[in-house]
Amino acid sequence: ASSSTRRTLLWMIMALFPCLGVGYERSMKDLQRIYTEAVKAMQKDGGEKIALPKLALVSKEASKMPRSDDSKKLVLGASEGLVRIYRRQGNLKKAIKHLKKGIRFDDRNPQFPAELGHIYHKINLHEQALKAYTLASQRAPSDPHILYFMADSKLAIQPPDLESARADLEESLRLLEEKGVPAMEIQGKKTLVWARVIESLGTTLQLLNQTEKSLETFQMAVDMGIWQSKYRRFHQKRWTEVTNIRPLYDYSQPGYPNELATKLEESHQAIWEEFNAASISFEPEFEALSTSGDWKVFPIIDVPRSSDARSIVWSEGVAKQFPTVTSILSKSKQFKACVEILGVCDAYLSKLTPGTKIRSHCGPTNLRQRIHLALKAPSECCWIRVADKEPRTWQEGKVLVFDDAYEHEVWHNSSHPDTNPDSSEHTSFGIMDRIILSVDVWHPGIVDPRIREKLGAGELEQVQAEAATTRTTLDFAHEEL
Incomplete structure (x- = not known):
């Protein structure tokens, strides 16, 4: 048997026989301590350099342990931290690796597949992005944000799946309204989700040659106070007050x-x-x-x-x-x-x-x-x-x-x-x-x-x-x- 197999068997024996499990408990405590140190380091300027090797060690060792709530939390926490660091570094290949690891260790949380979709979308791998968003949507079928991103991928794939994207966006709008998501601010911060969904739905209707319907959709955001004009629309944060505007x-x-x-x-x-x-x-x-x-x-x-x-x-x-x-x-x-x-x-x-x-x-x-x-x-x-x-x-x-x-x-x-x-x-x-x-x-x-x-x-x-x-x-x- 390989060394990794022998090590896994050893962890299992320690878990089954507490009298032999002192080493397992000690290792778990050590990994929890190292993980806590990494989290604290990431909160300081320049702390990511210190946190990176610690998180990598925790991710590697905790994933070899028998599955338990403690080992699972360590793997997922370390994966989340590593993804954040690698994304900031622009190392998307390693970020993708740890997102996939998070997906394997947690078959319910939509966070990891959704973030995987974001990365694939960013590098124009839209079919892979759609698969990731679809998995996220299966885990969170009532999340309007994920429905929006799933529709966005369907529009980016050539040829675009317009009718399916339209259905996703209309459902996303319904859920936003049902959940009472504010159109402008959440806890004092601007939210762009309504603007993004309405912009994407209106654009989809334009592509379906439903011009009148698209303008009605854009006008919805004007009536909600999101935009000042149905012809001047934003769905990103790079927006400020400007005077003397004209087309x-x-x-x-x-x-x-x-x-x-x-x-x-x-x-x-x-x-x-x-x-x-x-x-x-x-x-x-x-x-x-x-x-x-x-x-x-x-x-x-x-x-x-x-x-x-x-x-x-x-x-x-x-x-x-x-x-x-x-x-x-x-x-x-x-x-x-x-x-x-x-x-x-x-x-x-x-x-x-x-x-x-x-x-x-x-x-x-x-x-x-x-x-x-x-x-x-x-x-x-x-x-x-x-x-x-x-x-x-x-x-x-x-x-x-x-x-x-x-x-x-x-x-x-x-x-x-x-x-x-x-x-x-x-x-x-x-x-x-x-x-x-x-x-x-x-x-x-x-x-x-x-x-x-x-x-x-x-x-x-x-x-x-x-x-x-x-x-x-x-x-x-x-x-x-």
Whole structure:
């Protein structure tokens, strides 16, 4: 027999014959002491380094003991602590390992399978996420949160299971109401569960081509005081009070990012030439928002994924191949503040092929504005709709500024083949592709004094003053809103 088998037999003998079980009791007490030390260490700054080996030891040794309430508690407690540490470290492989261990040792608690689903969903393994959420739902069939996450996975799998997701979300809403879950706050803290479920259900109805029903669903959250507009929806925490809001910004209106927009338009030709000379590879857009065709992006910056100190980090090869873009953005106070202070900024090249449809959606935050510089825009076949405004087209060399917190959708109606007959010019796009440079800046209407202080009150007033001026040096073709 193996050493592990012999050891397990020894534990069993000690458990059956108390007179021989002194070693077992001593080991259990030792493991409980080590576990308590680990828990206390995790409550202190930097204590995770001390706690990690202790929790690993407890998890390993307690799992070898005969199953009892004490050994089970140790295994589950250690697994929970290890998962928390490994997730913070970004070591998802080990986090998954200990979540699966927790699932094996506790066949009733939905916490471990639900957390496993969260990790799989985060790394876009949506089928595995659905299996984990389904197990969690079997263990807690009346949990509206788990039903929401299960539906979210069904929507992410291609093709999405729309009717099943709809049923889960409607049941989740019913349970939220039945349980009396507050729409806005729980114990003084904002809750987003209603917003998430309503947003997801409305989106599902849109995908089912039930537009009227989806708007009625979104209006439900407005009536509950969750959102101010059915077209401006949030379901994440990166949301604050903002004034001077509108779906689209014209150059003559307050809030328009005048300085950066001017620089981008003036440099359009140079940026286009750099793009044509560059050797880049577009990659699929990771949020799976396109329902047909092909939407791909090339990142200009590496987007920060944590709350640590941020700085602009150019994606590989960008600084060398796009010197005009990096020069303009590195000098823009609005762009730098959006990256370094708010952490909600993005910049990328976007390619849309003929026949592509990007479904209606809202951005994750209202802290920013989005600028599109059209590098290549086939006329009268590419459109964007923001909120309930008339759809607009892009014009090459011009910028389009909008608040992506509002619902927006994009479509490319051309049926022209997506090919480029002159392969010597460029091989990464077709003659009818729409190509834009998308850049985010912080929203000048942010009210929160803590954010204003971080941004720098003086700079804020300066940019707002610049935004209120009109430009006459360039020939604009924008319509008044």
